[in-house]
Structures are given as structure tokens and as C-alpha cells.
Amino acid sequence: MRTEPTPVPNTENGTDGLPAGQPRHVSPWTGEPGTVGTVAVVGMGKIGLPLAAQYAERGWHVIGVDVLPDVVAKLNEGRVHFDEEPGLAEKVAAAHAAGRFEATAVHRDAVSRADVVVMIVPLMLSDEQEPDYRIMDRATAALAVGLRAGTLVLYETTLPVGDTRRRFGPALEHGSGLRAGDPDLGFLLGFSPERVYSGRIFRDLATYPKLVGGIDAESGRRAEAFYRSALPESAEVWLLSNAEAAEFAKLAETTYRDVNIALANEFARYAERMNVDILEVIRGANSQPFSHIHQPGIGVGGHCIPVYPHFLLSRAKEMEIVETSRRTNQDQVGHAVKIVQTALGGLEGVPVLVLGLTYRENVKELAYSRALPLIERLAFHGARVSAYDPLLTAEEIERCCAAPWPWGEPAPFRAIVTQTADPLWRQLDLGAFRELEVLYDGRNSLRELALPDRVSYFGVGVPSRVRRATVAPTGRS
Ligand SMILES: NC(=O)c1ccc[n+]([C@@H]2O[C@H](COP(=O)([O-])OP(=O)(O)OC[C@H]3O[C@@H](n4cnc5c(N)ncnc54)[C@H](O)[C@@H]3O)[C@@H](O)[C@H]2O)c1
Numbered sequence: 001m002r003t004e005p006t007p008v009p010n011t012e013n014g015t016d017g018l019p020a021g022q023p024r025h026v027s028p029w030t031g032e033p034g035t036v037g038t039v040a041v042v043g044m045g046k047i048g049l050p051l052a053a054q055y056a057e058r059g060w061h062v063i064g065v066d067v068l069p070d071v072v073a074k075l076n077e078g079r080v081h082f083d084e085e086p087g088l089a090e091k092v093a094a095a096h097a098a099g100r101f102e103a104t105a106v107h108r109d110a111v112s113r114a115d116v117v118v119m120i121v122p123l124m125l126s127d128e129q130e131p132d133y134r135i136m137d138r139a140t141a142a143l144a145v146g147l148r149a150g151t152l153v154l155y156e157t158t159l160p161v162g163d164t165r166r167r168f169g170p171a172l173e174h175g176s177g178l179r180a181g182d183p184d185l186g187f188l189l190g191f192s193p194e195r196v197y198s199g200r201i202f203r204d205l206a207t208y209p210k211l212v213g214g215i216d217a218e219s220g221r222r223a224e225a226f227y228r229s230a231l232p233e234s235a236e237v238w239l240l241s242n243a244e245a246a247e248f249a250k251l252a253e254t255t256y257r258d259v260n261i262a263l264a265n266e267f268a269r270y271a272e273r274m275n276v277d278i279l280e281v282i283r284g285a286n287s288q289p290f291s292h293i294h295q296p297g298i299g300v301g302g303h304c305i306p307v308y309p310h311f312l313l314s315r316a317k318e319m320e321i322v323e324t325s326r327r328t329n330q331d332q333v334g335h336a337v338k339i340v341q342t343a344l345g346g347l348e349g350v351p352v353l354v355l356g357l358t359y360r361e362n363v364k365e366l367a368y369s370r371a372l373p374l375i376e377r378l379a380f381h382g383a384r385v386s387a388y389d390p391l392l393t394a395e396e397i398e399r400c401c402a403a404p405w406p407w408g409e410p411a412p413f414r415a416i417v418t419q420t421a422d423p424l425w426r427q428l429d430l431g432a433f434r435e436l437e438v439l440y441d442g443r444n445s446l447r448e449l450a451l452p453d454r455v456s457y458f459g460v461g462v463p464s465r466v467r468r469a470t471v472a473p474t475g476r477s
Contacts, residue, residue, distance in 0.1 A: 023059045023229060028150055029115035031225035036060045037115035039230065042139055043157075044071050044103065047194055048120040049080065050088055050201040051156070055118075055230040056095030063110040064103040065143075075103035084364065087202050107139070111146030116226050119143070120156045120194065122303070129310045131160055133167070140168050144175025152188040152222045154212075158250050158304070160311045164191040164243040165215045181216040190214040190223040191243040193250030198363055206232035212239055213246035254308040255322055260294040261305075262325030265332055268296035268461025278461025279444060296460045298419055298442030299332040299370030301359030306330075306368045332460070333370055336440055337377045339458050340415050343438045348382035351435075353413040356420025357389040357400050364391040366400070371419040374442075375402050378417075386411065390424060414438065421445035430455060 029037025036059045041052040044066035056062045064075055071081045078096030080089045095101035104110050111117055121139045124132040136157065147153070153172060155164050169180040169189055179186030192212040196204035210227045214220030224239045231237070240246050264282065271278035278296055285291045300306045306329070309322045316322075341347050359369035366372070371387070378385050379401065387402035394404035405411060412435040418425055421443035430436060431452050439451065441459040451457055456464045 025059065025061065027115070030150075031222045033225070033229075036229055038063065038113055039116040039118060039226075040065055040107075040110040040114035040143075041118045041120065042107065042110075042143055043119065043121035044068075044075060044081075045120070045122070046082065046085070046198055047156075047196065047201070048118075049075075049082075049092065050085055050196075050205075051118060051120060051194075052101065053088060053091035053095055054202065054205055054232070056098075056100040057091055058230050058232075060100070060230055062095065062101050063114060064101070065105070065107055065110045066103065067105060069105055072103045072105050075101070084199065085201055086199070091202075107142035108146035111143045111151070112148060114146075114151060116152045116154065117143055117147075118154050118156055123157050123159060123311075125307050125310055130314050131311060136168075137171065140171045141175050144172045147172060147176035147178055147187050149178060149185055149187065150183060152190070152219065152226060154189075154223055154226070155191045156194045158193060158254075158308055158311065159191065159247050160315050161244050161247045161251065162315070164189060164247060169215060181219060183218050183222075188214065188219040188222050189243070190219045191246045192223060192227065193246060195250065195253070198365070202232075206234050209236040209238045211246050211249050212237060213241065213243040215243050219243075251308050251312045254305055255312055257294065258300060258305050258309050258329060259321060259325040260292070261296070261300055262328040264294050264296040265328055265460070267293070269335065271461040272463050275463050277463075279447075279459075281461075295444065297332065297444070298336050298374070298417075298460060300329045301367070301369040301371075302363075302365065303367040333373045333377055336374070336417065336442060336460075337381065340378075340417060340438055340440050341381055343456055343458070344414055346382075347378060350383050350415065351411065351413050352378050352383040352385050352415045352417065353405055353411070354378070354385060354387040354402060355389075355416060355418045355425055356422055357387055357397065357402075358391055358420065361420040361422035362391075369419070372400060374417065374419055375400060383415075386413070389420075390422065408432075410434075415440065418442045418446065425449075 023034050023036045026035045026037060029035060038061040039055050040063045041048050042065045044064045052062045052064045066072055074081050078093045080092050121135050123136050126132040155168060173180055180189045190212060195208050210231055212223045212227060214223055220239050224237050227237045268278045282293045285293055309326050312322055313319055344350055354371060354375055357371040359365055375385050385402045386405040387397050388405045388407055397404040410432055413433050414435050415438040417440040419442050425446060426449060436455050439455055439457050444459045444462060458464055
């Protein structure tokens with residue numbers, strides 16, 4: 001049975017580094033408004049570390065847990081191990097200096113001191129497109145041994161519907177000997193999807209409603225109280241009926257985007273056949289408030305949108321639209337290669353440049369990037385593939401099976417294919433590529449680029465002839 005919460009000083013000198021009127025630090029924390037406690041965040045990656053910094057900023061004492069000793073050591077010096085998230089380094093340094101942030105590789109130590117545990121390690125996809133639970137199961141088993149009665153455990157990693165209650169609940173019970181959903185003698189358990197976008201996490205945490213659901217009413221209420229006290233005050237917290245609704249909401253919002261993009265890609269292929277500009281079509285269609293057609297492109301990358309539909313499909317094989325959409329988006333690379341191949345009359349021995357290897361511009365992440373199958377497919381047809389990405393070193397490009405191209409160096413490329421919409425590509429002087437015949441604009445971001453007459457432009461759903469007709473009157477093509 002838990003005792004009544006009592007205020008505790010947060011730091012050695014008895015002050016908590018927070019202005020007067022800020023929440024009281026109590027132990028144990030039971031969700032009373034105006035109070036904060038101790039939270040363990042398991043997984044100090046691109047999402048977990050910003051979450052930890054956010055919670056500390058609202059006065060929570062945060063213990064970050066990660067299996068990488070270098071990461072733990074850096075964090076314990078108040079330094080970050082990646083620097084791409086605006087504001088992160090400053091927030092971590094401030095939380096560390098105020099005594100509200102520490103890190104450890106020992107789950108049991110962190111969890112046994114925590115009122116709330118937030119789990120944010122990745123759930124991967126196997127080669128068979130099924131959830132690969134190895135990392136999640138290991139992290140769950142490690143945290144279970146430290147669980148105390150009354151602790152709230154929140155899964156934020158995107159999960160197939162039902163996993164919080166049916167997979168991780170029993171695993172936590174097994175490892176801790178405690179019952180799930182019992183606030184006095186057991187632990188509380190809920191799910192809250194992480195909906196942020198890398199590169200603007202703090203803004204998203206402040207503006208997107210935080211969806212949350214418990215495995216029972218008390219777990220849901222405690223989770224709601226946690227997020228109200230730990231997220232920016234401007235953030236809405238929406239308590240859904242149960243953990244399954246919260247799990248499903250994340251899969252629904254991401255799968256919606258995959259399906260919508262697949263529809264745009266299918267429309268784009270038809271537009272190519274009809275010599276119509278798909279961008280004009282979409283702009284026109286979306287001028288009516290019920291139409292929200294997304295943009296077509298050379299494919300969908302990153303570890304969210306191409307992955308989560310498979311989490312749905314793993315439990316709901318009947319979702320044919322979801323499955324077909326995934327296939328349509330995957331096929332975009334083959335479609336692009338076919339257009340280039342046809343335009344050049346074959347690819348055997350042809351030097352081709354691929355621009356942009358990360359899954360999107362400005363994010364150094366190769367997970368599920370469509371550049372990798374693009375390079376593979378071009379090479380399969382005999383092309384000699386070179387590549388450039390401003391975020392990758394020559395060695396990293398070589399590991400993607402392409403020859404690194406030093407930016408601006410003259411080369412006999414006969415085709416250039418862009419895989420990201422990096423604005424840098426607009427600075428290319430295509431006149432310098434004397435052999436160039438084809439520009440395939442995989443993100444439709446180069447429609448206005450000046451092209452020598454001998455170069456044919458192909459966008460996704462923007463046939464060569466249409467683009468020229470569109471651009472010619474402005475005098476740019
Ligand atoms: N990255 C995104 O843009 C994004 C957006 C929304 C939601 N998400 C969700 O967040 C999850 C995590 O994503 P991420 O980008 O932070 O991943 P990441 O790979 O950047 O970080 C994961 C961290 O977990 C650590 N880890 C692995 N096993 C562990 C264990 N047993 N105990 C403790 N730490 C362990 C790793 O060392 C790593 O530091 C995703 O799987 C997804 O569900 C991610």
C-alpha cells in the first residue's frame with residue numbers, strides 16, 4: 001500500500017531550480033494536480049531524449065535509461081549524443097545543471113525509484129514484415145524487475161493494437177510479480193502514441209493533442225494526470241476509452257497517410273498516361289474542403305509511414321486497401337527506373353547520379369529510405385550509379401552501394417534521379433553535365449529548374465511534355 005505523498009527537495013541544496021509557484025516534487029507521486037515526481041524514460045534515442053528534456057523542464061526528476069554506455073556517460077555530463085533536434089542540447093544542459101536529469105544503463109535502479117516509467121525503444125519490422133519484438137521484449141523484461149507497487153508504466157513506442165494489455169502487461173507481471181491494473185498492490189499501465197516529427201519535436205509536443213488510454217480507468221486517469229503535469233501547458237491531453245483506442249489511433253493516422261499517398265501515386269501514373277500535370281489536378285481537387293489528396297513521389301521512407309501499416313496488417317490481414325497501398329508505394333521506384341530506362345533506351349553501362357539518400361532531406365536517417373532500392377534497381381539494369389547526399393560522408397555513400405560524387409565535379413552522367421526534395425538541387429548547373437539526357441524529379445521539386453534543350457524532364461505524374469508547356473511561358477525552360 002502506498003503512503004500519502006510528501007514534498008521532497010529536488011536537489012542537494014534543497015531548491016529545485018524552479019520559479020516560485022511551480023509544482024511541488026512529491027514522493028510517491030499519485031497524480032495530485034500541482035505535483036511532480038520521478039519519471040524513468042527507457043530509450044534515450046531521437047524521441048526518448050527530447051521527451052526526457054521536456055519532462056524535466058516541467059519540474060519532473062528524470063532518469064534516462066539506455067543500453068549504450070557512451071550515451072549514458074555523455075548525458076551524465078549534461079551533453080547530448082546527437083545534435084539535430086533544435087533546442088535539445090540547451091534543455092538537457094539546463095535540466096542537468098538544475099539536478100533534474102541523470103542517466104543510467106541499469107533499468108532496475110531507475111525503475112525502482114520512479115513513479116512513472118515511459119517506454120520508448122523501437123519496435124522493428126522483420127524481413128517477413130512482421131513486428132520484431134526482440135528489443136521491446138528485452139527492455140520490458142529489464143524494467144519489470146525494478147517495478148514497485150503503484151508505479152505507472154506507459155508505452156509510447158508505436159504498437160500493434162492490443163499489445164500493451166496482452167503482450168507487455170503479462171510480461172511486466174511475470175517479471176515483477178505484481179498485478180497489472182491494481183493501483184495499491186500492483187502497477188498501472190497505459191499507452192500513449194508519440195506523434196512528433198524529428199526536427200520539430202518540442203513544437204509538436206506543445207501543439208498536438210496527447211492521446212492516452214489505460215488498460216483500466218485508474219491507469220487512464222493517472223496517465224492523463226502525468227501528461228498534464230509533464231507536457232507544455234498549452235498541450236491538450238485526450239483521455240481515450242482504453243489503451244487499444246490509443247494504439248489504433250496512431251496506426252490509423254499513419255496508415256491514412258500511406259494510403260492517401262498511394263492514391264496520389266496511382267493518380268500520378270494515370271496523369272502521365274493522359275499527359276496531364278498531376279500537381280495541377282491535386283491543387284484543383286483540394287480546393288474543395290473535403291478533398292485532401294497528398295503529393296505523389298518516388299516512394300515513402302522513414303521508420304514510421306512504411307512500417308506501421310504492417311503493424312496493422314499483422315493483426316488484420318483483411319485490410320486489402322492497406323496492403324495494396326503499401327505495394328503501390330513500394331512500386332514507385334521500379335516505375336521511375338522504367339521511365340529512365342525507356343527514355344535512354346537501356347541502362348547497361350550508363351552513368352546515373354542519384355541525389356539524396358536519406359529518407360527525406362535534412363534528416364540523417366537511412367531507415368527504409370527508397371534510395372537504397374533505387375540504387376539497387378538501377379544497378380540491376382546495368383547502370384553505373386553515383387550518389388550525393390549533403391548529410392552523408394563518402395564512406396557512408398559507399399555503404400549504400402553507390403560511388404560518391406563530389407558535389408559540382410564534371411561527370412558524364414546521362415541521367416540524374418532525385419530521391420529527396422533538398423533545395424540544394426536547385427543550385428545544380430545542369431549545363432555542366434554535357435552528356436545529360438534525363439532528369440527524373442522524384443519529389444516534383446525541380447519543375448522550375450532551367451534545363452538545356454537536350455535534357456528531358458520527368459516528374460512523378462508530370463510528363464515531360466506537360467512540364468515544358470507549363471514552364472516555357474515563364475522563359476525558364
Ligand atoms: N523517430 C521518429 O521520428 C518517431 C516519431 C514518432 C514516434 N516514434 C516512436 O519512437 C520509437 C523510438 O524511436 P527513436 O527514433 O527514438 O529510436 P532510436 O533508435 O533513435 O532510439 C532508441 C534508443 O533505445 C535504446 N535502447 C535499445 N534497447 C534498449 C533497452 N533494452 N533499454 C534501454 N534503451 C534501449 C537505444 O540504444 C537507442 O538509444 C519508435 O520505434 C517509434 O515507435 C519515433
